[in-house]
Every structure is written in structure tokens, then in C-alpha cells.
Amino acid sequence: MNITVIGTGYVGLVSGICYAELGNRVICVDKDLAKVATLQNGGIPIYEPGLQELSAKNTAAGRLSYTSDLREAVEQADIVIIAVGTPSLPNGEANLAYIDQAAIEIAQAMNGYKIIAVKSTVPVGTNERVAKLIRSWTAEQFHSISLPEFLREGSAVQDTLHPDRVVIGADSETAAETIVRLHRSLTDQIVVTDIRSAEMLKYASNAFLATKISFINEIANICEKVGADVTRVAEGMGYDKRIGHAFLKAGIGYGGSCFPKDTRALIQIAGNVDYEFKLLRAVVEVNQDQRMNVIRKLESIFDGELQGKTIAVWGLAFKPNTDDVRESPAHEIIQYLTQSGAHVKAYDPIATRNFRSMYGENGVMWCDDALQAATGADALCLLTEWDEFVRADLVELQSLLRKPILIDGRNVFKEADLAETKFIYYSIGRPRLNQGIKEEISALYG
Numbered sequence: 001m002n003i004t005v006i007g008t009g010y011v012g013l014v015s016g017i018c019y020a021e022l023g024n025r026v027i028c029v030d031k032d033l034a035k036v037a038t039l040q041n042g043g044i045p046i047y048e049p050g051l052q053e054l055s056a057k058n059t060a061a062g063r064l065s066y067t068s069d070l071r072e073a074v075e076q077a078d079i080v081i082i083a084v085g086t087p088s089l090p091n092g093e094a095n096l097a098y099i100d101q102a103a104i105e106i107a108q109a110m111n112g113y114k115i116i117a118v119k120s121t122v123p124v125g126t127n128e129r130v131a132k133l134i135r136s137w138t139a140e141q142f143h144s145i146s147l148p149e150f151l152r153e154g155s156a157v158q159d160t161l162h163p164d165r166v167v168i169g170a171d172s173e174t175a176a177e178t179i180v181r182l183h184r185s186l187t188d189q190i191v192v193t194d195i196r197s198a199e200m201l202k203y204a205s206n207a208f209l210a211t212k213i214s215f216i217n218e219i220a221n222i223c224e225k226v227g228a229d230v231t232r233v234a235e236g237m238g239y240d241k242r243i244g245h246a247f248l249k250a251g252i253g254y255g256g257s258c259f260p261k262d263t264r265a266l267i268q269i270a271g272n273v274d275y276e277f278k279l280l281r282a283v284v285e286v287n288q289d290q291r292m293n294v295i296r297k298l299e300s301i302f303d304g305e306l307q308g309k310t311i312a313v314w315g316l317a318f319k320p321n322t323d324d325v326r327e328s329p330a331h332e333i334i335q336y337l338t339q340s341g342a343h344v345k346a347y348d349p350i351a352t353r354n355f356r357s358m359y360g361e362n363g364v365m366w367c368d369d370a371l372q373a374a375t376g377a378d379a380l381c382l383l384t385e386w387d388e389f390v391r392a393d394l395v396e397l398q399s400l401l402r403k404p405i406l407i408d409g410r411n412v413f414k415e416a417d418l419a420e421t422k423f424i425y426y427s428i429g430r431p432r433l434n435q436g437i438k439e440e441i442s443a444l445y446g
């Protein structure tokens, strides 16, 4: 099939490349000329394992190309996939400006029947809005499809080529059949439904996963107080097939370009029909507070006085294996530290450049390696569970820090890892490891 994908962010790029890998002819379009130039020259503007190789392979095979010429790309397509951003408006609602603009541009380029699928995460009713908009600009025939995307950053290629399910929202049987055929080789689990249900299904999935995370984070906070270990609690819970192990890792909360934005948007979608989504409001509030756990611990260690302390930060990306720093907990944590007069030394294996351009310089020392960041620091905070940190030599690390204080925001280390060290170690919801922390701190600081 001839497919044109509008937008080469994570979703547009990964799905476009994967559709080419399945043997389709794909044109990926972006209005960002620098991105298109990078892609045309064999580069990939995002860090995503396996993507560059797949792009090179399919470009060389003549199935995949990149352009900024939306008109020409749409003219050649049987299926046009919209994968532009839907960022938050200040009130939390999804901003549909990019969707509307793309719809108008597609309509202006229509030269015959096409299927127009929306892969962006959009509020219920958006596909109808897009269809109306297109109809107001062109008399050409088309069918709308809601085609929500469920890939995760860092494992996007794998998720796309081996999805748990594909969801297709349609109001035309023939258009639905075409889109089913396009995905048939990927999975047997293809859910064909009406358009509004497909739009809702995407938000409901993200909201449920976010709920699991906030739930286990609250359990972790209680574990700390009652002397239980959240990792053992989550493990035992997860063996129950009705619960499952996934998304029960306690830590400093979820970030990224999806959960924070999509939970806010779903609260608004509910609000717009006079329904207060109380549970989801609490999920968001718990998540916001959870990142402050790191700060609270530092403040208790330093008796509320962060001024003049040097704090090392390991991890700026919102999760490992991505250079995406959108809504990463590191933003608020670093901002709080610098505003409190602490000197921050930060390191991330991949995401430093993106973080710096979003965060600004603001008194942070950006380090080129993990040990450089730790050297001379009064405490180290681990915010992203990159493999490089998991494999750190803790004895060497301890010797470089001014004081052996380690706040592990992702529960990366085990008791055995710490056995050879004198780390004052704080993790999330594992009180046994934190035992004696007060006494050790007063021994160190008097």
C-alpha cells in the first residue's frame, strides 16, 4: 500500500519506518526542514534503538523516503496517517492546532479517495472534527480511521513490530478491512471498534497504567513507614494474573511526553461532559508529589539546609533508552535544588543535550561522565535507571563522593550491592535498606 505519514516525531517516524519494513511504500513528511534534512542524509533526529538501521535498510530498498512536500506526498498516498503532536494547553486540554492544520493541508492536497487515519492521541470526537474540517475544504471522498498508537519510547521498534494489540476505530467496513490488512501480519489481536471508543481506549489505557504507578508509589510510601519492602510487595502482587507485574515499579513517578499530558487531557475530557474524574485527579497529584521524595530526603539529611551543598544527579531522561526529557522528574528536582542554593552536577548518557536546551543553563554543571558528576558531591541522586548506573562500581563511587550519600529514586541497587560500602542509602519504599540512616547521618554531620 502507499502510505504517507504526517509528522516525524516518535510516532510518525517509528510507524512510518515499520510500515515500510512490512513492504509498503512510505513517505514521511515533516514541516521541520532540519529534521527532514537529517532524515534524508541517513540520520535519525531521536535516540531510539534499532531505528537508524531499519530506516537505512528501507530507504535503500526504495520503499521509504522523507520530504517536507506534504502536497506531493499526499497525492501519492492511498492512506494518510496523521501523527503530529497534541501537547497540553495550559488548562490540561489537548491542543489540536497541529491536527487541524494537518487536516487542512491534507484536504488541500487531496486528488482522489483516501483513508485518513489519526495516530496522534486525540480527545473523543476529534476524528469527527477532522472529517468535518476536511469536508469543508475538499469534495474528494475519504474515510476516517482512528488508529491509536501504543508504542513506548526506548522499545518503540519492538513494540510496533510486535504489538500487544492493534486498535482500529472505523465507521466504514471497507476502510476498516484495509487497515486490518495492513496490520494483519503483526498480531491476531486486532480490535475493530467505532471511532469514539478507539479514541477513548487510548486515554483509558494510559490512565490505567499511570494509576498502577501512582498506586504502587503510595504503597511504597506506606511501606517506608510500616517497615515493609515495596519491591517484595509488588512481586507478590504481580503473580496474581489479574494484577500482573508490569507497571508496579515504585520510584519517583512517571514522566515523559504521554502519561502526564494524557492524564491531564482525560480529566478535561471528563470535565467537559460534567464528570469529575476523581481517581485520575488523585493519580496526577500523587505523581506530582512523588518526585519531591528525593528533595524531602535530602532536606532531612541536611537539616533543611541545601544552600552550598553539591548534589550530583544521575539521569535526566524520563526513563532509560531514550533522549526524551519531556516532563522528566529531573526538571523539577534540579530546579528545586538550584533555587535552594545547591550546586548541581548532572549527567545523563544520552539526554544531556536535550535537557540543557529545554532547561537552560541556570547554574547546573553538565558533566561528560557519571564519575565526574559524582566527584566531590555531598550526595548523589539517581533519577533514571540507565544500565550504566546499575553497573556502577559502588566502592569506587563512594571514594569519589565527599559524603557517601546515595538517594536511589528508582530502586536500582540491592542490599548485596551495598554490602562492601558504607553508603547512607535511601531508596523508595524499602525501609530495611534505609535503616540506621538517621544515626549514620548524625555521625557524619554531627
Ligand SMILES: NC(=O)c1ccc[n+]([C@@H]2O[C@H](COP(=O)([O-])OP(=O)(O)OC[C@H]3O[C@@H](n4cnc5c(N)ncnc54)[C@H](O)[C@@H]3O)[C@@H](O)[C@H]2O)c1
Pocket (backbone or CB within 6 Å): 006, 007, 008, 009, 010, 011, 012, 029, 030, 031, 032, 035, 070, 083, 084, 085, 086, 098, 101, 102, 105, 119, 120, 121, 122, 149, 150, 151, 152, 153, 257, 258
Ligand atoms: N511519543 C510517544 O511515545 C507516543 C506514543 C504513542 C502516542 N503518541 C502520540 O502521538 C502524537 C505524536 O507524538 P510525538 O511524540 O511523535 O510528537 P512530536 O511532537 O515529537 O512530533 C510531531 C512532529 O510533527 C510535525 N508536524 C506538526 N505539524 C505538521 C504538519 N502540518 N505537517 C508536517 N509535519 C508536522 C512536527 O514538526 C514534529 O516533528 C501525540 O499525539 C502523542 O500523544 C506518542
Ligand SMILES: O=c1ccn([C@@H]2O[C@H](COP(=O)(O)OP(=O)(O)O[C@H]3O[C@H](CO)[C@@H](O)[C@H](O)[C@H]3O)[C@@H](O)[C@H]2O)c(=O)[nH]1
Pocket (backbone or CB within 6 Å): 121, 149, 150, 151, 152, 153, 154, 206, 209, 213, 246, 247, 248, 249, 250, 251, 252, 253, 254, 255, 256, 257, 258, 259, 262, 318, 319
Ligand atoms: O512500573 C513503572 C513503569 C513506568 N514508570 C515510569 O512511567 C513513565 C512512562 O514509562 P513508559 O510507559 O515505559 O514510557 P512511554 O514511552 O511514556 O510509554 C507510555 O506512553 C505512550 C504514549 O502514549 C504509550 O504509547 C505507551 O503504551 C505507554 O507505556 C516513565 O517515567 C517510567 O519511569 C514507573 O515509574 N514505574
